[in-house]
Amino acid sequence: MGVQDSRGLMSVDGICHCGEIAWEALIDPERLVMCHCTDCQVMGGGAFLWGVPVPIDRFTLLSGIPRSYRKQGSSGAWRRLHFCGTCSTPLYGTEDDNPSICSLRLGSCRQARQLRPRLQLWHASALDWVDGICGIPSLDTQPAGVYRDL
Ligand SMILES: [Zn+2]
Numbered sequence: 001m002g003v004q005d006s007r008g009l010m011s012v013d014g015i016c017h018c019g020e021i022a023w024e025a026l027i028d029p030e031r032l033v034m035c036h037c038t039d040c041q042v043m044g045g046g047a048f049l050w051g052v053p054v055p056i057d058r059f060t061l062l063s064g065i066p067r068s069y070r071k072q073g074s075s076g077a078w079r080r081l082h083f084c085g086t087c088s089t090p091l092y093g094t095e096d097d098n099p100s101i102c103s104l105r106l107g108s109c110r111q112a113r114q115l116r117p118r119l120q121l122w123h124a125s126a127l128d129w130v131d132g133i134c135g136i137p138s139l140d141t142q143p144a145g146v147y148r149d150l
């Protein structure tokens with residue numbers, strides 16, 4: 001694990017795929033979740049998103065200005081979802097009005113390998129192969145000419 005302070009909080013930082021947006025945050029690693037909801041599958045361009053809720057005053061944008069859009073969640077509440085307008089990396093979501101919590105996406109986190117989700121949300125809509133991912137044959141890298149880049 002990374003360095004945690006006396007409250008168990010850990011400093012992390014990240015940068016979007018094109019480098020325009022950089023951020024830092026003080027997170028509680030015990031609150032990490034992965035989310036299999038269909039919104040996260042589409043928005044994240046993958047099988048799930050993973051992230052952590054952070055009080056908004058523990059999240060700082062270091063460079064760039066994210067784009068955002070509003071989306072109504074299944075609870076009926078409106079969420080504002082922030083991403084890089086150039087490379088589309090998902091960055092964070094907040095309440096639409098008067099945000100107090102930042103749902104930080106961890107795909108762009110530099111310390112991602114030191115972090116581990118503690119809970120899976122919306123497993124009812126998980127893709128049916130996700131639980132068996134360890135059983136899928138794997139290669140350490142991508143042999144040239146065998147598979148196209150994703
Ligand atoms: Zn970007």
Ligand SMILES: [Zn+2]
Pocket residue numbers: 035036037038039040041049122
């Ligand atoms: Zn979700």
